[in-house]
Amino acid sequence: MKQKEVLIVGTGLAGLASALRLTAAGYSVTMVEKNNQPGGRLNLLEKDGFKFDLGPTFFSMSYEFDELVKSTGIEYPFDFIELDPLFTVNIDGNPKNYTIYKDIEKLASQFEKIEPNFRGKMEHHLKKTGTLYHDTEDKIVHHNFNSFAEYAGQLVRVPLKHSPLLLKTMWQELCGSFESKEARMIFSLVGFFLGATPFDTPAVYSLLNYIELKHDGYHNVRGGMYEIVNGLVKILQQKGVKIHYSTEIVQAETQDKKINALIDQFGNQWKADYYIINSDAAWFRGKVFNRKKYNEKRLDKMKWTMAPLTIYLGLNGKLDKLQHHNYFLGNNFDQYAKGVFKNKVSFEKPYYYVNVQSKNNPEYAPEGKESLFILCPSPDLRFKPDWSDSEEIAQNIIDDLSTRTGYPINEMIISKTVLTPVHWGKMFNLYKGNGLGLAHDMNQIGWFRPHNQDEKFKNVFYTGASTIPGTGLPMAVISSKLTTEKLFKYDGNLQTK
Numbered sequence: 001m002k003q004k005e006v007l008i009v010g011t012g013l014a015g016l017a018s019a020l021r022l023t024a025a026g027y028s029v030t031m032v033e034k035n036n037q038p039g040g041r042l043n044l045l046e047k048d049g050f051k052f053d054l055g056p057t058f059f060s061m062s063y064e065f066d067e068l069v070k071s072t073g074i075e076y077p078f079d080f081i082e083l084d085p086l087f088t089v090n091i092d093g094n095p096k097n098y099t100i101y102k103d104i105e106k107l108a109s110q111f112e113k114i115e116p117n118f119r120g121k122m123e124h125h126l127k128k129t130g131t132l133y134h135d136t137e138d139k140i141v142h143h144n145f146n147s148f149a150e151y152a153g154q155l156v157r158v159p160l161k162h163s164p165l166l167l168k169t170m171w172q173e174l175c176g177s178f179e180s181k182e183a184r185m186i187f188s189l190v191g192f193f194l195g196a197t198p199f200d201t202p203a204v205y206s207l208l209n210y211i212e213l214k215h216d217g218y219h220n221v222r223g224g225m226y227e228i229v230n231g232l233v234k235i236l237q238q239k240g241v242k243i244h245y246s247t248e249i250v251q252a253e254t255q256d257k258k259i260n261a262l263i264d265q266f267g268n269q270w271k272a273d274y275y276i277i278n279s280d281a282a283w284f285r286g287k288v289f290n291r292k293k294y295n296e297k298r299l300d301k302m303k304w305t306m307a308p309l310t311i312y313l314g315l316n317g318k319l320d321k322l323q324h325h326n327y328f329l330g331n332n333f334d335q336y337a338k339g340v341f342k343n344k345v346s347f348e349k350p351y352y353y354v355n356v357q358s359k360n361n362p363e364y365a366p367e368g369k370e371s372l373f374i375l376c377p378s379p380d381l382r383f384k385p386d387w388s389d390s391e392e393i394a395q396n397i398i399d400d401l402s403t404r405t406g407y408p409i410n411e412m413i414i415s416k417t418v419l420t421p422v423h424w425g426k427m428f429n430l431y432k433g434n435g436l437g438l439a440h441d442m443n444q445i446g447w448f449r450p451h452n453q454d455e456k457f458k459n460v461f462y463t464g465a466s467t468i469p470g471t472g473l474p475m476a477v478i479s480s481k482l483t484t485e486k487l488f489k490y491d492g493n494l495q496t497k
């Protein structure tokens with residue numbers, strides 16, 4: 001029997017993982033990618049003798065990669081190391097640098113002066129969020145939905161005791177768990193990993209604290225995050241998958257309720273039995289399929305995640321006092337977090353995250369030098385279309401970092417690159433420069449997220465951050481599983497689930 005052909009649009013992690021699952025199930029796979037190298041947001045910048053992870057700097061839920069490897073029968077394509085400590089937090093004006101450990105004794109010692117019975121409170125928080133996680137991971141996170149009734153049916157199977165979490169924000173939940181503003185702030189930072197703030201992230205996502213502080217921790221990849229992409233691409237090439245770079249899908253040729261071909265920017269036709277779209281699931285429906293529900297006006301009304309302002313610095317000298325992950329926060333958390341994504345705060349003193357990339361991967365910088373990544377969560381182009389002040393904002397951050405760490409960063413800079421939401425939007429077709437896809441409000445998750453099979457063209461499927469289950473590297477891997485399972489089922493491929 002002729003092998004069925006699948007075209008995958010995009011080589012982000014969800015696209016690569018889907019390709020792997022499809023080849024393992026006997027499909028013939030071709031991929032097209034608008035950029036000249038694979039990986040999407042999980043990418044690598046090489047400049048002036050330094051290397052930088054472009055976006056992701058760590059991952060959690062390593063068991064999702066284990067599942068991918070096991071179910072496709074491949075050798076582990078990369079090697080990862082658990083980070084200890086997880087991260088540090090510096091709050092402006094507070095002389096203490098908080099170091100966040102997985103080890104509860106060490107963690108409690110950080111808060112003993114400001115949060116009475118921290119250990120008991122944290123254990124309670126982790127037990128509550130851990131139970132929620134294990135009660136929902138199979139019923140919701142790893143589940144494909146074919147109808148609203150099926151989604152509602154799955155929600156009903158989640159024990160009732162978790163329902164108060166559906167009605168609260170992450171911030172409200174943390175205020176119930178901890179008394180000190182420091183503990184509340186620090187353990188609400190996981191909201192930012194979802195690209196939102198704890199004030200608008202549903203409390204159910206507090207389960208990320210359990211995943212990171214107890215269940216699985218944080219992991220960095222030996223040789224750098226891009227080794228994930230290098231490893232997967234190498235295996236795909238061995239399996240005969242062809243990847244065509246600098247090829248952007250801009251149009252579709254339709255016939256009845258199917259796509260007949262996708263058309264690239266040069267007018268070339270790309271034909272297959274099935275199409276998997278790894279480009280943003282909402283943006284692509286609007287831009288390429290001209291779907292009214294996803295036109296600019298409608299997309300503007302949806303909730304999107306933060307937009308990244310990222311700075312990549314090659315430094316002459318080492319920053320030994322800093323850990324791998326470091327957060328630098330101000331002392332007006334409520335006001336800042338509530339206003340930042342709507343461009344209602346000043347960028348004179350932004351909040352930012354610093355990753356010392358050469359700490360775990362010395363090959364990222366020449367000897368005696370340091371490779372530094374800074375991420376400043378910012379408003380997207382709906383709220384701040386003009387980024388002509390990006391150098392100024394970057395300078396504010398660099399000056400603040402120098403003051404707070406005592407390192408003369410300005411004098412150490414050998415290499416500097418600043419990427420704004422405008423760049424991020426153009427590079428990966430991210431709607432108005434948002435970095436992590438659609439937000440995770442209750443009305444944009446599960447059945448309410450753009451579905452992973454097209455509503456009209458039944459031979460078109462979607463995988464990645466803006467379809468189910470959501471954003472982040474482990475979610476991209478789960479997304480590839482859900483999407484390919486849906487395709488297999490539609491194709492009548494009974495050897496697979």
Ligand SMILES: Cc1cc2nc3c(=O)[nH]c(=O)nc-3n(C[C@H](O)[C@H](O)[C@H](O)COP(=O)(O)OP(=O)(O)OC[C@H]3O[C@@H](n4cnc5c(N)ncnc54)[C@H](O)[C@@H]3O)c2cc1C
Pocket residue numbers: 009010011012013014015032033034035038039040041042054055056057058059060247248249250278279280308310375427428429435436463464465466471472473474476
């Ligand atoms: C600054 C930043 C930091 C982050 N840090 C972390 C982190 O530390 N840990 C973590 O787990 N997650 C992190 N994330 C989130 C993570 O990067 C994403 O959730 C994940 O990489 C998304 O993968 P994806 O496959 O869904 O999409 P993408 O990586 O966006 O891949 C989609 C691909 O499709 C291509 N494409 C788009 N349109 C077309 C078209 N029309 N034709 C052809 N090709 C097209 C794009 O070029 C891209 O290569 C971060 C994100 C950002 C922006």
